[in-house]
Structures are given as C-alpha cells and as structure tokens.
Amino acid sequence: MQSRHNTPRKSRQLTLATALIAFACSTSAFAADTPDADLKTQIQELQSKVSQLQSQQNENWLTTERANQIKSLVKEVIADSKTRGSDGPSVGYDNGFFIQNSDKSFKLVIGGFVQARYEFAQHNAYNGRRIPSRTIATGVTTTPSDPINSNGFDIRRARVSFSGNAFSPDITFKMEGDFYGGSGGSFTVSDAFVGYRYSDLLKVKVGAFKVPFAKVELTSDTALSLMERPEVSAPFDPVRALGVSLYGDIIKDKFAYDINVNDGSRSNTLRQVDASGITPNLDNRLAFYARLQYAGAGNLKDFTDEADFRKGTASNEFIWMLGGAAGYESQNSTNNGMSSPQTTTTANGLSTNNSAGFTNYTLNGDIFRGTLDWSAKYQGWSVVTAAYFQQINANPGNTSSTSSTSISTGPTGYGAAKSSFFQHAYYGQVGYMVVPQKLELIGRAGFLLTEGAPNIGEFYTLGAAYYLYGNSVKLSSDITYSPEAAYTDASASLLQNTSNLSYRLQLQVKF
Numbered sequence: 208m209q210s211r212h213n214t215p216r217k218s219r220q221l222t223l224a225t226a227l228i229a230f231a232c233s234t235s236a237f238a239a240d241t242p243d244a245d246l247k248t249q250i251q252e253l254q255s256k257v258s259q260l261q262s263q264q265n266e267n268w269l270t271t272e273r274a275n276q277i278k279s280l281v282k283e284v285i286a287d288s289k290t291r292g293s294d295g296p297s298v299g300y301d302n303g304f305f306i307q308n309s310d311k312s313f314k315l316v317i318g319g320f321v322q323a324r325y326e327f328a329q330h331n332a333y334n335g336r337r338i339p340s341r342t343i344a345t346g347v348t349t350t351p352s353d354p355i356n357s358n359g360f361d362i363r364r365a366r367v368s369f370s371g372n373a374f375s376p377d378i379t380f381k382m383e384g385d386f387y388g389g390s391g392g393s394f395t396v397s398d399a400f401v402g403y404r405y406s407d408l409l410k411v412k413v414g415a416f417k418v419p420f421a422k423v424e425l426t427s428d429t430a431l432s433l434m435e436r437p438e439v440s441a442p443f444d445p446v447r448a449l450g451v452s453l454y455g456d457i458i459k460d461k462f463a464y465d466i467n468v469n470d471g472s473r474s475n476t477l478r479q480v481d482a483s484g485i486t487p488n489l490d491n492r493l494a495f496y497a498r499l500q501y502a503g504a505g506n507l508k509d510f511t512d513e514a515d516f517r518k519g520t521a522s523n524e525f526i527w528m529l530g531g532a533a534g535y536e537s538q539n540s541t542n543n544g545m546s547s548p549q550t551t552t553t554a555n556g557l558s559t560n561n562s563a564g565f566t567n568y569t570l571n572g573d574i575f576r577g578t579l580d581w582s583a584k585y586q587g588w589s590v591v592t593a594a595y596f597q598q599i600n601a602n603p604g605n606t607s608s609t610s611s612t613s614i615s616t617g618p619t620g621y622g623a624a625k626s627s628f629f630q631h632a633y634y635g636q637v638g639y640m641v642v643p644q645k646l647e648l649i650g651r652a653g654f655l656l657t658e659g660a661p662n663i664g665e666f667y668t669l670g671a672a673y674y675l676y677g678n679s680v681k682l683s684s685d686i687t688y689s690p691e692a693a694y695t696d697a698s699a700s701l702l703q704n705t706s707n708l709s710y711r712l713q714l715q716v717k718f
Contacts, residue, residue: 303370303718311376319367320429324713327358328700331707333564333691355702362387363698363713364428366397377404379412395476397447408455415475418445419452419465419498420532422580422593429678429717430512432589432638432649433685435699438666439632439653442555442694443576443595445472445534448494460506467496471536492537500530505584512678513591514638514647515584522643527583534576554599556693557630558660564704565662565693572600572627587640593633600627629658634666647672649685655693664693681715 298306303318331354368383379402388395400414417425421444423436436444450469457464471494500507505526515522554568580593634653641648648671655664670685687709692701700709 303368305371307371311372313373314371314376316370317368318370318718319365320715320717321365322363322428322434322713322715323360324363324434324711325358325360326700326709326711328356328707328709330355330692330702330705333704333706355705362392363434364388368398378402379404381416389476397475399475406455407459408457409453410455411451411453413451415447415449416452418448418450418469418472418494418496418534419454419467420445420496420534420576421578421595422500422530422582423591426511426513429681429715432513432636432647432672433651433668433670434683434711434713435687437593437634437636437651437653438687438689438693438696438699438701439634439655439664440593440595441696442557442630442655443578443597443632445469445494445496445536445576447475448472449474450494456507460502460508462501463499463507465496465498467498469494469496494534494536496532496534498530498532500528502526502528509584510582513582513589513636514672514674515587515589515640516644516674516677517584518644522584522586525583525585527581530578530580530582532576532578534574536574536576554597554630556655556657556664557628558657558662558664558693564691565664567694567703574599587643589638591636595632596629597631598627598629631656631658632664644677645674647674662691662693665690678715679717683713683715684711686710 296306296308298304301316303316305314305316307314365386366383366388367386368381370379370381370383372379381398381400382396383398384394384396386392386394388397396415398414398416400412400416402410402412404410419425421440423431423440424444424446448467448469448471450467452465452467454463454465456462471492502509505524505528507528509517509526510528517524556565557568558565574597576595576597578593578595580591582592583590632653632655634651636649636651638647638649640646649669651666651668651670653664653666655666666687666689668685668687670683672684673682675681687700687707689701689707692703692705692707695701695703700711701707
C-alpha cells in the first residue's frame with residue numbers, strides 16, 4: 208500500500224531532477240563566471256539523484272509485479288489442489304454415513320436405528336371365556352387371573368445396516384441385522400442381498416429382502432406414522448424371504464413393477480441345518496409374487512413415508528398413489544419319498560364356525576393372496592388404506608395325521624369339514640400435521656374376517672408423533688384397543704381371544 212502512495216511523488220521528483228539537469232546544461236553556456244569543475248560536480252550530483260529515484264521507482268514496479276505474480280500463483284495452486292483432491296475419497300452423511308471414491312464406483316453407507324419404548328398392556332377375558340393358559344417353563348403351564356396387567360421397557364428394534372455399491376454404481380448390496388430381532392434378543396439377519404441395475408426399467412436383486420406384496424410392509428419401520436403396522440395385515444404378510452426379484456420403473460418415479468420368486472413367507476432366516484442335516488430352505492415349493500404401483504399425482508418417492516412432510520406451496524398439491532399385488536404359495540407336504548423337507552407357515556386369526564373364538568392353522572395346501580392399497584396426501588393430511596384377501600385350499604393328497612389345530616386328514620381340510628377357507632381384512636389410517644413437519648395426530652381402524660365365521664377381529668388405534676428431526680429423531684405415543692384379539696403377538700401386545708388395551712411410548716433415533 209505504501210508504494211502506491213509514494214510512486215506519484217517520486218515520479219514528480221524524477222521529473223524535477225531531470226528538468227534541473229536540462230536547465231543546468233542549457234545555462235552552462237552563459238555561466239562563464241562559474242568554474243568548469245563546480246559545474247561538473249553539480250551535474251554529477253544531480254545525475255546521482257536521478258539514478259537513485261529511477262532505482263526506487265523500478266523497485267516499486269517490481270513490488271507490484273511480484274504481488275500480481277504471487278496472486279496468480281496462489282490461484283493456480285488452489286485450482287490444482289481442487290483437481291488433485293477429487294482423486295481422493297469423499298465422506299459425509301446422506302441418510303447414513305458414507306465414504307465414496309471419486310468416480311463413485313465404490314461406496315459404503317453405514318446406517319441404523321434404535322426404537323426404545325415403554326409399554327403398558329391389559330388383557331381381559333372376553334365374552335365369558337377364560338384367558339388362555341400359557342407355558343411359563345418347560346412342562347409348567349398357568350392359567351392367568353382376569354385381568355392381566357403388564358408393563359415395562361423394551362427395545363423393539365435395534366438395527367445396523369451396510370449398503371452401497373462395488374466396482375460400479377450399478378452393482379449394489381445391502382446387509383442389515385437386528386440386535387433384538389431373534390428369540391431372547393439375539394442378533395437376526397433381516398436383509399442380505401446384491402443387485403444389478405441394467406437400466407431404470409430393469410433391475411435385479413438376489414438374496415433375503417422384503418417380498419413385494421403389502422405396501423405397509425414395504426414402508427420402512429422408521430417411516431411409519433404409528434409404531435406398529437396394522438394388526439389385520441399380519442395373517443397375509445409374507446414379510447421377508449430368500450429369492451430373486453426383477454423390478455424397475457415403467458415410467459420414471461411414476462409407475463413401477465416388481466416380480467419376485469422366493470422360498471416362501473418369512474424364509475429369510477431359515478438357513479440353519481436341522482438335526483437330519485437338511486437345510487429347511489431347500490424344498491419342493493416356490494412362491495411367486497408380483498406388485499404394481501402407480502402415482503396418479505405426485506411421485507412414488509412422495510410415499511416412501513406415511514406422514515405429509517411437504518413444505519410451503521408443495522403441500523397444497525393433492526397427490527395419490529394406487530398399488531396392488533398378488534401372490535401364490537404351494538404349501539403341499541412331501542409325500543413322494545423325497546428327503547427334501549416341506550416348510551410350512553401358519554394362518555393367524557381364523558374365526559371358527561362354532562363361535563369358539565379365533566384359532567391358528569398350520570397351512571398345508573395352496574395359498575392365493577391379493578391386496579389393493581391407496582394412499583393420498585394434501586395440506587398436511589395423509590390417508591393410507593388397504594384390503595387383503597387370501598384363499599387357502601387343503602391338499603387332498605396329504606395323508607399325514609395332524610392335531611386338531613392343524614389340517615385334518617385327507618380332503619376334510621381346515622376346521623369342521625372345511626376343505627378351504629377365504630380370509631379377508633381391511634384397514635384405514637388418517638394422519639394430520641397439527642404443526643407442519645413437527646406434530647402429527649393419527650387414527651386407524653382395522654377389521655379381520657373369515658368366510659362364513661361369526662367372529663370379527665377389530666383393532667382401533669389413536670396416536671401422536673412429534674418429529675424432532677423428521678423420522679430421524681421421533682417421539683411417538685399411541686393406544687390400541689381390540690375387543691377380542693385374533694392372534695397372539697407380543698410386539699403388538701395381543702393375547703388371542705382376550706380383550707386387549709395397550710399403551711406405548713417410544714423414542715426412535717435413526718442415523
């Protein structure tokens with residue numbers, strides 16, 4: 208800064224000195240009375256001063272030039288460092304902590320969540336029936352008193368996941384497990400699959416993952432408005448299985464399909480070898496499922512969570528999505544002498560035709576399933592509805608003897624002289640953001656029915672959710688009432704054939 212202020216003054220000094228020299232030279236002819244030696248001395252002094260001033264001016268110019276050169280060099284170094292920095296990995300957070308190389312051919316995302324809750328449940332005898340006996344130890348049963356009250360703390364889910372891509376953005380993988388998913392709180396694998404993307408229209412994945420059937424099951428546990436999925440969906444939901452899926456978008460983020468072949472309902476954790484040395488997954492039946500979903504207004508990604516988190520003018524748009532799925536499973540037992548075992552599943556919440564209440568049957572036949580669902584969002588309101596259907600046919604070729612709670616011998620089928628049954632269920636859920644993006648109130652009602660049987664499973668839930676950081680940190684509370692529970696489920700606080708009232712308070716943290 209100092210050199211800029213002094214430069215004009217020194218330029219003026221140089222000009223003045225030059226003028227003086229010129230003046231001295233021009234007047235020398237008239238200075239006859241001045242000795243030549245003195246005049247030469249004066250001229251030399253003036254020339255010396257001019258040289259000094261020229262030197263200083265050159266130094267000032269060099270200082271300015273150096274500054275400009277340094278600035279240019281710094282810019283080049285910064286630009287070069289940015290270019291070189293792109294060759295290294297990038298780290299950050301985007302729905303999980305990630306590390307990724309520069310060309311995105313390798314990426315690892317680490318995520319997870321914990322759901323810790325307090326729960327109070329009350330079970331009362333229904334319609335004069337006794338509360339079912341329960342086995343509390345090996346060979347020891349007890350008949351509880353009426354009513355049964357219980358409360359305490361629980362960890363509903365505690366999961367960690369590793370996902371991403373390897374060698375190419377098109378080769379994907381996911382591995383997820385639950386520290387409280389198994390019996391006694393043991394670690395259980397939930398998802399383990401690899402996939403490949405040919406295009407948006409055609410993708411494939413192989414391994415253990417959710418079966419493309421119920422929309423509410425395909426919604427993440429952390430993205431549900433209420434803490435538990437509708438109780439009426441449980442008898443129809445295949446949940447996860449080992450298999451392969453072809454899926455993709457027919458219209459980008461508007462119309463999608465998923466075609467799946469698997470080992471049957473809930474087969475994702477059946478790999479353990481049994482006492483005979485046979486792997487239960489390997490049998491003579493496969494299950495087939497297919498799902499379509501269409502966003503008539505909005506996009507499919509708008510319905511990855513149930514609540515309406517849209518902000519500003521976006522929330523004024525009415526959006527909706529329609530989905531449907533069908534499935535077939537063969538539960539036929541092995542009667543041809545083959546050593547391969549036949550895994551079976553259980554149909555919960557069947558109403559018997561003698562008004563004795565609800566029961567469960569071990570399935571041994573063909574299962575045909577279907578579902579329709581519709582979702583909508585508008586100005587903080589959210590609606591989710593679904594219907595479920597399944598027809599289960601007994602296997603006339605089965606000659607194995609079974610207990611009264613399983614399939615009867617031969618073609619008589621299920622229950623009293625029934626060779627098949629039709630089971631169906633319906634539910635509707637409405638939510639409203641009282642405080643946009645923060646506080647939501649939710650209500651839900653569901654009904655479970657069996658063809659020709661008088662009992663109806665009813666479930667009514669009221670709840671609230673406070674979103675501290677969206678679904679990443681959420682505090683939830685709800686209360687559920689069922690006049691008569693259709694099946695027993697500890698996670699939903701249900702005890703079959705009793706009147707149930709349960710209250711839950713849960714903190715969810717997702718990272």
